[in-house]
Amino acid sequence: AQSVTQPDIHITVSEGASLELRCNYSYGATPYLFWYVQSPGQGLQLLLKYFSGDTLVQGIKGFEAEFKRSQSSFNLRKPSVHWSDAAEYFCAVVLLSNFGNEKLTFGTGTRLTIIP
């Protein structure tokens, strides 16, 4: 069955340090890939997406992600985190249903804590 895996449940990073959040998917073809961020008590905000073309995609808030087909990965990176980046991050994959209606499948999320 298709799945999305975020192996890190919780990551703690010092402010100003670099960040990499991991995401792996299990799918037979190249899917559409997304990263969302959720601040406490809020809805989900789209950070970036990949659906074709350049495998390194830039998003909002200084984030980027790289699609690596050989590793079935779409890891999220930021060179220098800010305290405001503390949130939960979700990787998501669009899978094609029987009716051709794309359905978004989410990973279980990675909670990011920033320490001074």
Place this chain on the structure above:
Amino acid sequence: DAGITQSPRHKVTETGTPVTLRCHQTENHRYMYWYRQDPGHGLRLIHYSYGVKDTDKGEVSDGYSVSRSKTEDFLLTLESATSSQTSVYFCAIRTDTPGNEQFFGPGTRLTVL
């Protein structure tokens, strides 16, 4: 914010009572979705709609029904609420831009006692 509102934002109800959650969009998107969010599970799709009166089940549809009589409104109904349906419910719309990304509403926190 893609013009998505959800009502109510918070609700506490008792086991066995019916509950309806409303999702309203202002931008005439064809696709709308209902998800639930639970710790350790991320977001899971309950039902979705691909047009007025056109709906389909997601991965966790048992105990839920939906209706879409107008493009702008997508209703989620719990016919007889159970404690296992205590969750945060998110509505989303899908754009028609390349990549078909989804945008989410602010969520409804439902507690079933």
